[in-house]
Amino acid sequence: MQGGHMAIEEPFRLSSVLTSSKSSYIPSLTKLVGTLGPNSRSIETIEACLNAGMSVARFDFSWLDSDYHQETLRNLRLAMKNAKKLCAVMLDTIGRELPICNQTGKAIELKADDHLTITSDVSKEPSAEFLPVNYSGLSEILKKGDTIFLGQYLFTGSENTSVWLEVLETNGQDVICLVKNTATIAGYTLMHVSQVHASLPNLSDKDKQIISEWGSLNSVDFISLSYTRNVEDVRELRAFLRTNNLHETQVFAKIETVEGFKHFDEILQEADGIILGRGNLGIDLPPEKVFLFQKSAVYKCNLAGKPVIIARVVDSMTGNLRPTRAEATDVANAVLDGADGILLGAETLRGLYPIQTIKIVGRICAEAETVCNHSVLFKKFAIMLESPCLMLKLLLHQRLISKYRPPVPVFAVVIPRLRSTSLKWTFTTSAQARQLLGLRGVYPILASPNVETSGASSEESGLKIALDHGKSVGLLKPNDRIVIFQKVGDSSVVKIEELPA
Structure with missing residues (x-):
């Protein structure tokens, strides 16, 4: 409470719209x-x-x-x-997917208030009267009043290539519909039936x-x-x-x-x-x-x-x-x-x-x-982390760190390891490095496998790679504090270091 009023922390902090936009080697954490x-x-x-x-x-x-x-x-x-x-x-x-069978790709103009028959008979020529769909059970899952959507809206966002239909009746393998809006469909056209289960x-x-x-x-x-x-x-x-x-x-x-x-x-x-x-x-x-x-x-x-x-x-x-x-x-x-x-x-x-x-x-x-007010996010997930830059060494922890939405990039140093089979030698963990690219704020650095034989421990070598990379792209500067997650034996170690001036 402040002065008799409840203090509410905003979920985001407004900055001036006149300030320069963010410019960085990493354009966004998203x-x-x-x-x-x-x-x-x-x-x-x-x-x-x-x-x-x-x-x-x-x-x-x-x-x-x-x-x-x-x-x-x-x-x-x-x-x-x-x-x-x-x-x-x-x-x-x-x-x-339920595509309309229109091998010719020709444009078909449909006009509002006209009747259109969607048919399972794929031998029918597509036209403004008949549109064939390669799904035999269509008339069995539809009933009067159902809504059908077809067109390229899912790709273009343009309503003049999208058509809404209302089912009037079914007759054998045919579904007779009322055209609700005028549009022209052409090319790859999908059909979507709202909230109806098609056994595909x-x-x-x-x-x-x-x-x-x-x-x-x-x-x-x-x-x-x-x-x-x-x-x-x-x-x-x-x-x-x-x-x-x-x-x-x-x-x-x-x-x-x-x-x-x-x-x-x-x-x-x-x-x-x-x-x-x-x-x-x-x-x-x-x-x-x-x-x-x-x-x-x-x-x-x-x-x-x-x-x-x-x-x-x-x-x-x-x-x-x-x-x-x-x-x-x-x-x-x-x-x-x-x-x-x-x-x-x-x-x-x-x-x-x-x-x-x-x-x-x-x-x-x-x-x-x-x-974004990151402190509110951290409190929402019951943890508070603050640091100018985070370094991640343990692959097992990358999802956890990303989960708490740190406002700074997280570097994951991945060291490929050779694995042999009876047929060939391959490097492992490179796929894990690329998969980190799906996590908000996590940026993998794929190190050379020679790191393991460079004389220093893999943890020390990996950290040096991350620090050098951060400096080279301008994300790290003197006196910055970093949080380091490392594997030491069977234990996980978290430590904070400050870069020299």
Whole structure:
């Protein structure tokens, strides 16, 4: 109480909007996931994206084939070498998608108040009267009054390519609908039925082929499991990964339906991380409920110490150089809520300004981080940590430290170790280093394996690498205090040191 009034600590501190924006080697503690595609797959563009702040590259197999993505991945590796930056690889599954069968790709104009029949008869020619879908049970799961959404809204954010339909009746394998708005659909068009359970497999045959071939070949760091409905979906994917020798690959459950929301707690326990796919979620939930689910889900992820990534934030930047004011506010609020990362889809996949998008989103995240009242966050999680810079040596602790949202970068020094099998020698822990790129504020440094034989202990050598790196990029300066987490024998040691003047 102060002067008879209760003192309330604000969750963030307002700084002057006229002060200069944050400028740093690390643009933001919040991680940026960029989807690579037609407008972002050249070596030069990827290198610029890495320098702009992209730390995870997402490969969306709803688009194009494995050969195309393999060439993009080769470009990514060359760009990483040029930029001297690590980048994790995320494979995004296709999952339970329901695409309209329109092999011709021709544009189809639908007009408000007209009738349209969605049919399971794929021999039908797609037109303004009939649209075929390769799902035989469609008419059995729909009833009068249900809402169907179809179009490219999930990718473009443009309503003139999106159509809302109301089911009027079903007749055999046909579903007769009323068109609610005028629009033109073309190209890859998805159908989404609001809050209706379609008995589609968790992993499509194409998903299994992609994971067993492309995923195994490239030892992917993360798999984004689209349309995750329950904990069994996650367990099924883990079992499939084990059969394909992808034991280290982490599973990020993508929550984008009401069913996934209902089973969120058990999904969170099993998954390594969460992606909130707000494109589909914004269709499955009433618009006024989406923000509430986001805040609740992020809070639960923060408590569990598991990363949570927010998708669909700056749709307008697919074709525009600047986000809308609402989008910029949305990004900042996601950071203030506690998001670990922001996922960019169409904005970088085929958007006109992939590099600028990453730069702008990174600046918004950084600005939100500067006004966040970290002491309130620490109290929320029942711990207080303060230090100009944190150094992390123990991989087992990186999630715990990230969980408490320190306002400074956390460096993780990872020393690869040789492991032999009957067939070959390989380096271990490099995947763990890249996977740290999914955690807010944690920045891995992949040391040389020769550190182990340099004469000093691995702990001392690793610390020197972290300190030298921090100095070289301007994150550390004389008299800064650092917190060091080290492994000494079977014990964990935490100590505070001050850099010499």
